[in-house]
Amino acid sequence: MKKPPQIFQLILLLVVVVYERDCGAQTIQSWRENFFRSETAPQFGAKSRALSEVASQLSSASNIRNIRTIELGTENVSVSFSHDWTILASPQHEEGNVVLFDVEADTIITILRGHENGVNHVRFSPNAMLLASGGVDGKVMLWDVARRVTVATLDGDSREVTSMAYSKDGTILASGTVDGVVNVWDVETHTRIATLGGKTDFVSSLLFSDDGKLLASGSWDGIVSVWDVLAHEKVASLGGHPPAVLEGWFRGFFTPLSFSPDGKKLAYGTVHNLEVWDTSKRETVATFGEMEGVISAQFSPDGKLLASRTGQGIKIWEMATNRIRLFESDGDNFAPAVFSPDGTVLASTLLAFTDEFGEGEYIVLWNTENGEPIVSSSEGHHDVVWDIVFSPDGTRLASHSSDSTVKLWDVAQYLAPSIPSPDFDGDGTVGFPDFLQFAAQFGLSKGDAGFDARFDLDGNGTIGFSDFLIFAGTFGNNTRSS
Numbered sequence: 467m468k469k470p471p472q473i474f475q476l477i478l479l480l481v482v483v484v485y486e487r488d489c490g491a492q493t494i495q496s497w498r499e500n501f502f503r504s505e506t507a508p509q510f511g512a513k514s515r516a517l518s519e520v521a522s523q524l525s526s527a528s529n530i531r532n533i534r535t536i537e538l539g540t541e542n543v544s545v546s547f548s549h550d551w552t553i554l555a556s557p558q559h560e561e562g563n564v565v566l567f568d569v570e571a572d573t574i575i576t577i578l579r580g581h582e583n584g585v586n587h588v589r590f591s592p593n594a595m596l597l598a599s600g601g602v603d604g605k606v607m608l609w610d611v612a613r614r615v616t617v618a619t620l621d622g623d624s625r626e627v628t629s630m631a632y633s634k635d636g637t638i639l640a641s642g643t644v645d646g647v648v649n650v651w652d653v654e655t656h657t658r659i660a661t662l663g664g665k666t667d668f669v670s671s672l673l674f675s676d677d678g679k680l681l682a683s684g685s686w687d688g689i690v691s692v693w694d695v696l697a698h699e700k701v702a703s704l705g706g707h708p709p710a711v712l713e714g715w716f717r718g719f720f721t722p723l724s725f726s727p728d729g730k731k732l733a734y735g736t737v738h739n740l741e742v743w744d745t746s747k748r749e750t751v752a753t754f755g756e757m758e759g760v761i762s763a764q765f766s767p768d769g770k771l772l773a774s775r776t777g778q779g780i781k782i783w784e785m786a787t788n789r790i791r792l793f794e795s796d797g798d799n800f801a802p803a804v805f806s807p808d809g810t811v812l813a814s815t816l817l818a819f820t821d822e823f824g825e826g827e828y829i830v831l832w833n834t835e836n837g838e839p840i841v842s843s844s845e846g847h848h849d850v851v852w853d854i855v856f857s858p859d860g861t862r863l864a865s866h867s868s869d870s871t872v873k874l875w876d877v878a879q880y881l882a883p884s885i886p887s888p889d890f891d892g893d894g895t896v897g898f899p900d901f902l903q904f905a906a907q908f909g910l911s912k913g914d915a916g917f918d919a920r921f922d923l924d925g926n927g928t929i930g931f932s933d934f935l936i937f938a939g940t941f942g943n944n945t946r947s948s
Contacts, residue, residue, distance in 0.1 A: 475905065513638070522544070550919070552596065555588045555590065598632070598654070606619075606651065638651065642685075644669075645664050646669060648669060649661055667685040671723050674695070675729040682732055727768065735761070739754060740760050742756040752785070754783055767809040773812055781793050804856060811880060812834050813830070816846075827846045861878045862877060910929050911929070
């Protein structure tokens, strides 16, 4: 193992590089913003057309490559990837077990057994050291992923667990129940911090703000509750419609929630509208209406755009102007529309028919700058797609379907080259605390004790001078600026 250099040498070098950068060199951020821009690029504007037309438009284009298809062996609506995408967790609802798959080898690593009844939900902790599973038996089980043993069993008073979410730092776990209760747990001490809510419907979704101060919960009756995590108090009750209004094709499957990257806004879906709530003013500041059931909502990584999937199709809204950048009509899909980690691409599904594959749900990638389709897959799923998600580095996409499979797609060539953001402490700024963490890793290589791949910014297996130059190029940047 290489011995890290003296920290003052890196500090001196950092000063030199940052000085050179700020005296005329083009910053990584400005390069990234200009990646998709050209004089011939189409202007922003709403476009409305059937997604079947999109399929025809892309038929002659190269297709997204399917890397592999993982056979889950059972139908479920909840799977979870580890942060490095090496492990996939899938519940066996009827058996009460959780299966861990090796993603690269497409083999079963182990089967975790412990729940008395079915397992509804699984969720990896942010560092993937723990896996939480929530069951019909009302218990949340915490598993040590490396040792494949139970760490703790959190008893939720026999209330069936229907949803779970970790705080970004992994210290708190929230679990929702079938009778509207949200339990908040201390992950380290395995104790219940608070019991929130009740007297509402099935809790279908939970989401922490990035700073962990707020927790949003959505239930089947259309009510979105916002909680102060430290004070254990409700600060807002949003949405809400008579249950009869919510009966229909989308009832109960989704309660869309999305915090903006800076935590200042919460987007949530209702029966007819996509609402945006200001977390400081504690009031609704934007309403995007005339929709037929909001299935998904997601802010772009820079917070400037908001994507929605509704009964009418896919829309991308510009937050500053409330203007629609993309509108594609298709009301037959349940899968969300999701942004790539760099925000340049939006992924969605498309119900279509091809001679080679037949009828199914296909993957489509969209350019978020001009609203044009980029590419589609030549195959898909033969049943409902519940979820699609990008890998953290944006090079792969996963789609999870009711056909009991998870498909992995190679999408690296359709994105802007990945530009790392060395905000290691997650405070929104690349600053000196991040530098100290980087300096402690400098000189280490993959396989060395203590090596952390987050600091290998160029991905070559060694934390060296090229990584330092990437870090110095982003030093002082606000990673949450909008």
